[in-house]
Amino acid sequence: MGERLIRKMEIADVDQVMEVEKATFATPWPPDIFYQELLDNKHAFYFVMELDGKIIGYIGAWIVVDDMQITNVAVIPAYRGQKFGEMLFSYILQFAITLGVARLSLEVRKSNRIAQKMYRKFGLVPGGIREKYYADDQEDAIVMWVNL
Template sequence: MAELVIRKMELHDIEQVMEVEVATFTSPWPSSIFYQEIKENEHAHYIVVELDEIIIGYAGIWIVYDDAQITNIAITPKYRGQNFGQKLFQYIMQQAIKMGVARLSLEVRKSNVIAQKMYRKFGLIPGGIRKNYYADDQEDALVMWVNLL
């Protein structure tokens, strides 16, 4: 049986995280951003999900006081639809609650109804629209949020 591990992202994980990033996003972040986030951003927390020691997904969250913002969450296309994203998101929410976060928010493409459906399972609700949010195609983002405490 495959072993699933969810843990803090380390610098040595960035090469595998970039494989997930490139396979997932039309405008992937460069690896330098991940290095900067892990090394220099005191508000950033990044998590990876491994299946048999291979990183198949990751998520990032910024926590400032009692507010948290999901920066990104991604599962390699090959592993989607198997609840790995749901397990990763649940882990992030649990960690945020342990850290005293009162509100969690994120942006999601208006067209990404599968992700929106998953977020709704965790109690997130639409809170607004960010017009032309995505640089690659100017798609609007739906802002979703939830009170955790």
């Protein structure tokens, strides 16, 4: 395995992050949302994972008071199954703990059993359903959360 690095996302990373986004999601965020998150949202925290200098994944969250809401987790499909998503999630979880965050939550597609299994490894439990949450196909989201 090559050299791995997790670091804060920067404006210069948006083009590579868009490659991850397009490879991962049926309805990817447009670049301007990332610019807005990085430049204008004081609650937003985004991190990228590099492998040998190439961004292969990222994770983002909002922190408001002592709650963290994960906004996105993405790893390029060719790199899945190698624990990169777990490494990103573990990183942001430790980041949250150092900031004194009390609760972490996220939404995950009802059909995304692999992600749900990973989140359970970190102690997250289902807390409810958001019906027809995803705009692209109206799939329900499971809300998962954990007290830190």
